[in-house]
Amino acid sequence: MTTDTGQRRPSTAPIDDVSVRVRGLTKDFPLGGLFSRRSMRAVDNVDFDIPRGTIVALVGESGSGKSTVARALARLERPTAGSIVVGGRDVLKTEKSAASRRYRGTVQMVFQDPFGSLNPAHRVEHFLERPLRIHGKARSRQEVRRRSAELMRTVGLTEDMLDSYPHELSGGQRQRVSIARALAVDPEIILADEPTSMLDVSVRIGILNLMARLRDERGISMLFITHDLASARYVADTTLVMFAGALVEGGESLELMKNPSHPYTQLLLSAVPDPARTVRYDPHQRALLRRAVLAPTACPWQGPDCSATVPVRHTIGPDHWVRCHLYAPQVSAAANPLLTDSDAQPDLDSAPDLDVAPAPTRKATR
Numbered sequence: 001m002t003t004d005t006g007q008r009r010p011s012t013a014p015i016d017d018v019s020v021r022v023r024g025l026t027k028d029f030p031l032g033g034l035f036s037r038r039s040m041r042a043v044d045n046v047d048f049d050i051p052r053g054t055i056v057a058l059v060g061e062s063g064s065g066k067s068t069v070a071r072a073l074a075r076l077e078r079p080t081a082g083s084i085v086v087g088g089r090d091v092l093k094t095e096k097s098a099a100s101r102r103y104r105g106t107v108q109m110v111f112q113d114p115f116g117s118l119n120p121a122h123r124v125e126h127f128l129e130r131p132l133r134i135h136g137k138a139r140s141r142q143e144v145r146r147r148s149a150e151l152m153r154t155v156g157l158t159e160d161m162l163d164s165y166p167h168e169l170s171g172g173q174r175q176r177v178s179i180a181r182a183l184a185v186d187p188e189i190i191l192a193d194e195p196t197s198m199l200d201v202s203v204r205i206g207i208l209n210l211m212a213r214l215r216d217e218r219g220i221s222m223l224f225i226t227h228d229l230a231s232a233r234y235v236a237d238t239t240l241v242m243f244a245g246a247l248v249e250g251g252e253s254l255e256l257m258k259n260p261s262h263p264y265t266q267l268l269l270s271a272v273p274d275p276a277r278t279v280r281y282d283p284h285q286r287a288l289l290r291r292a293v294l295a296p297t298a299c300p301w302q303g304p305d306c307s308a309t310v311p312v313r314h315t316i317g318p319d320h321w322v323r324c325h326l327y328a329p330q331v332s333a334a335a336n337p338l339l340t341d342s343d344a345q346p347d348l349d350s351a352p353d354l355d356v357a358p359a360p361t362r363k364a365t366r
């Protein structure tokens with residue numbers, strides 16, 4: 001499967017309407033020790049926007065580069081190339097070495113592991129007090145306690161839990177504390193790297209609802225990294241699909257899940273039951289898709305163009321694009337083997353464990 005180089009940039013919304021604009025983001029990691037010149041490209045020329053007050057899901061299988069994107073946005077990793085514009089400023093140019101306090105006051109990260117991200121030696125109040133004081137959100141003892149109690153209520157916990165140690169809380173409660181810690185600085189943007197993947201299904205839905213509430217009531221923009229397409233469909237306004245370091249498809253979440261178009265997205269989605277989806281997959285097609293992903297150079301639909309020319313973004317709906325030559329304007333729908341109307345049912349064996357309830361309200365996205 002050919003990856004893109006982003007030759008054609010995505011359409012450009014006014015910068016005032018976006019919280020984060022990423023262009024050409026690339027990250028190479030060195031391989032083979034200090035004097036080696038070898039490197040591997042973990043993120044390859046990625047372009048996307050996070051429109052204000054929306055949740056953008058980044059989905060893809062393990063090793064596709066999702067966390068590296070989030071870590072670059074959080075300034076925990078220095079990109080090899082590209083730009084990250086937050087609040088109209090290209091932060092890699094204005095804050096070359098590390099994130100400023102101002103940046104950390106705008107962009108916060110929530111990590112996957114609610115067990116590892118809270119030091120067991122401290123009570124919950126400590127995790128909220130630190131950012132409140134460092135970012136000047138509360139000064140006196142009483143103010144810290146009052147703001148901490150507010151934060152606890154915002155994330156659905158009670159004030160008395162401020163005196164608990166992390167081991168006295170459940171996984172879901174710990175993740176809520178992590179979210180409260182991120183909220184302590186009044187951020188505009190939260191980067192949530194698999195915030196629900198270590199939680200039980202019943203607890204997971206509560207965290208997703210909390211994320212939706214923070215978006216809707218506080219206008220917080222989020223990058224939501226997940227393996228779980230059902231979670232992305234449930235809560236994200238826009239979904240981006242990442243494969244081998246590159247974005248291969250993106251669009252309004254419900255539209256993308258209904259009409260997955262890139263071979264890789266089709267593979268990911270073929271495991272998710274959805275009666276509303278028009279495209280269905282027979283087991284043979286699913287096996288071909290899996291082979292395409294496991295041996296990326298052997299995409300079963302590869303045509304003469306694929307090895308010679310890098311695919312660019314093709315718009316396939318009002319809010320939906322894909323990077324694959326099969327969707328080039330000169331290829332007719334009838335000649336595209338991915339547009340099948342087979343009646344065969346999708347393979348439900350590997351269906352995700354989250355039973356999706358009606359989604360919370362969504363904002364219009366681009």
Ligand SMILES: Nc1ncnc2c1ncn2[C@@H]1O[C@H](COP(=O)(O)OP(=O)(O)OP(=O)(O)O)[C@@H](O)[C@H]1O
Nearest residue numbers: 029030042060061062063064065066067068069227
């Ligand atoms: N610090 C590092 N040094 C070298 N390689 C790295 C480093 N961090 C990540 N990588 C590599 O970059 C690639 C992308 O990793 P990344 O953690 O971004 O993937 P991911 O999509 O978040 O995966 P997962 O879903 O398993 O968390 C992987 O091949 C990984 O091994």
Ligand code: SF4
Nearest residue numbers: 001002299306324325
């Ligand atoms: S058919 Fe699409 S996904 Fe497959 S190799 Fe060609 S461009 Fe890549």
Ligand SMILES: [Mg+2]
Nearest residue numbers: 066067068193
């Ligand atoms: Mg990751």
